[in-house]
Amino acid sequence: MTRLALPHLLLVAISMALAVNAGPLNVACEDKTSIAYCTECSKVGAKFTCFACHKSRAPVYNTAGAVTSCKATSIGLTCTAASGDPNCARCDGIWCQECKPTFYFNSAFRCTSTAGRTALDKCKLLSGNPNCASCSADQTCTKCRTNNPPLKLMPRNAIYVNAGFSSGSQCMSVAALNTQAKGITWNNAVLPAGCLEVDTEFKCNRCGDGQSLVGGVCKSYATGNKCASTLPYGVYCARCSNPNTCVACNGARGLVNGRCALPCRLLYGIGCKNCNSAKCLVRDAVYANGRR
Structure with missing residues (x-):
């Protein structure tokens, strides 16, 4: 099953330190497609096709919608001059790929300030998730709004490989989430009691406030991961x-100075099981050939 998903994602703050020419990424899709910085791919016919590039690169598409190369992006004055957008942080040479912090893409695809907005409205705009109720410091959504039925948080790259400039997550009912999961993994999502968020494989990745995911079960911090409730990104530990x-x-999060601060599958594609800020460290054998 070929799926199309997201090459441009909101990432944790540490990922901003990635150099434009960082690499190699050490992910299977680079080997399968022979395209440097390719993070998402799938076998189409007799060969592997690339669908998404690492965040530091811009995809170059052919008429069939496949990525033919992942070209270097520009920053600073070169970028703003090329894009004509003074609030753009990274460009592909012509178009803006990423806005500066506290700016978001509006419907005209211009970087727009969140100044004067409430904290929750900023969270929704910067995460790109209108049903988001809480964000981390890097403005990735961490919790869906309370609803009936309750909504669960899912990364968009669980079901797409190339969704353009859309958000990195969405909130879905359990029924809708299970429908997506069964269409891709042939099973319902793995949702233990208290689970708020699933990862790219539709497995619980985070429990509710004051809880940690240990052995597939949501437990209190005291009896679970033994972390302080104030530990940044502690919900993923x-x-x-x-x-x-x-x-x-838990999941494909990567450790940085004792914190689960890097969402590896968002940074390096579904084939990455663990990472640091510079590259994928451990490939996931389940996705050795990219997307199923």
Whole structure:
């Protein structure tokens, strides 16, 4: 099943330190397609086709919608002069690829300020998720609004490989989430009691406030991961060596200084199981050939 998903995603703040020419990424799709910086691919006919590039690169498409190369992007004055948008942070040479912090793409695809907005409205705009109720410091959505039925948070790249400049997540009912999961994994989403968020594989990745995911079960911090409730990104930690140091993350999160601060599958595609800010460290054997 070929799926199309998102090459441009809101990432954790540390990812902003990635150099334009960082690499190699060490992901399977680079090998399968022979395209450097390709993060999402699938076998189409007799060959592998690239569908998305790493955030630091801009995709070059052919008429069939496949990526033929991942070209370097520009920043600073070169970028703003090329795009004509003074609030653009990264360009592909002509078009803006990423806005500066606190700016978001409006319907005309211009970087627009969130100044004067409420904290919640800023969260919705910067995360690109209108049903978002809470955001992390990097403005990725961490919780869906309370609803009846309750909504669960899902990364968009769970069901798409190339969705243009849309948001990195969406909020879905359990029924809708299971429909998507069964269409891709042939099973319902894995949602233990208390789960708020699933990862790219439709498995629980985060529990509710005051809880941690340990062994596939949502437990209190005290009996779960042994982390301090104030530990940044602590909701994604599976085990702490002391209250303020995580040593193992849930899902495809990557450790940075004792925190699960990097969403590896968003940074490097579904084939990445663990990463640091510079490259994918561990490939996921399940996705050795890219998307199923």
